[in-house]
Amino acid sequence: MYSVQKDGFRQMLKTFDNRYEIPDQSYFSRTAVPELYAITRRRVAEQVAAVRFFPSTTDLWSSIDLKPFINYTIQYVTNILELERLSLCTSYLPQDHTGEIFSDMLQATLEEWSLKSSQQVCITTDNAASITLAAENLGWTQLSCFGHNLHLTDVIGLWG
Secondary structure, eight states: OHHHHSHHHHHHHHHHOTTOOOOOHHHIIIIIHHHHHHHHHHHHHHHHHTOOOEEEEEEEEEOTTOOEEEEEEEEEEOTTSOEEEEEEEEEEOOSOOOHHHHHHHHHHHHHHTTOOGGGEEEEEEOSOHHHHHHHHHHTOOEEEOHHHHHHHHHHHHHHO
16 A cells, blocks of 8 residues: 555556546555455355355465464356356464364354355365364365375475
């Protein structure tokens, strides 16, 4: 937002269209982004409501400043046989990474989107004990990620 407020940027916009007024930054944080979020969430909810069965994936990752996040994504095939995927949750996870915490988060995500565990065919994860325990706690079929396993094989093979 800071660069939008600089004189050079404002002069450039005046050159393009002298009548254009740049909204203040509170417009974006209080109006534009919340409206876009509501529209997008409604569209995703409509898509999710049409899904009968789905596999899912979850992954834990860290931001540049090493803050831990978890992501949950579903995949499904549409009525016209197109593969789609929807990321339904990316959550900050400052607490311990236990199977119970992951189970609670994954179950809450399904509930938030009105999905049932019985619709989930399987979940693909890395091999972390906590996430495999979460899948077991929820009674979900868990598959290990082939790419993750291949990477581990490479690392173990090269570095022993």
